[in-house]
Amino acid sequence: MPNDPLGEIVVIGAGGHAKVVIECLRHAGWNVIGCTDADPTPRSCAGVPVIGTDDALGRLRSEGVANAFCALGANRLRERVGGKLQDLGFALPSYQGPGAIVSSTVRIGAGVAIMPGAVINIDTVIGDFAIINTNANVDHDGVLGRAVHVGPGAALAGEVVVGDRSFIATGCAVIPQRRIGADTIVGAGSVVVRDLPSGVIAFGNPARVQREL
Helix, strand or coil: CCCCCCEEEEEECCCHHHHHHHHHHHHHCEEEEEEECCCCCCCEECCEEECCCHHHHHHHHHCCCCEEEECCCCHHHHHHHHHHHHHCCCECCCEECCCCEECCCCEECCCCEECCCCEECCCCEECCCCEECCCCEECCCCEECCCCEECCCCEECCCCEECCCCEECCCCEECCCCEECCCCEECCCCEECCCECCCEEEECCCCEEEEEC
């Protein structure tokens, strides 16, 4: 059952990721009043109206809407828009979707999406605007930077470090104590057994650098 009402919140984005975010926010007890999107065509997203482009955010803040959530899938864009929201004075709550299990010792930044069924274990640090997607697992003492995305079903073993804006795609496995640099993409189903540098695409079993970004 949803928690007690937490207040009004606006969601930035109106795509597939935003649909899941809206459902999770509602479950957590938020009243999602609308979405903004680059395409302002009147429509709904998960039953929530698209109320304009991001140009509407300043007006919404001045009208007393205090909370916002950036539901954009692209890591760099999510980080940039999240920073804009902070500059406008919005609070950026994080949430846990239904069935997520998060240790009380985990340190969670602003605007973090923890999707249904995710598991985050003891003494892990999650940076601002990160996404821990459906049924993903982050084991003990992990460190995930700003705007990281751990894809559905991915599993990070203990003491894994992931740099800012990196994407660990669906079904990846990372063995303990590996380090993945910033702005790196690890392709779906890959197995990371060695450290990966920043700014590369890597995939395979074992994951190997394929090219620089």
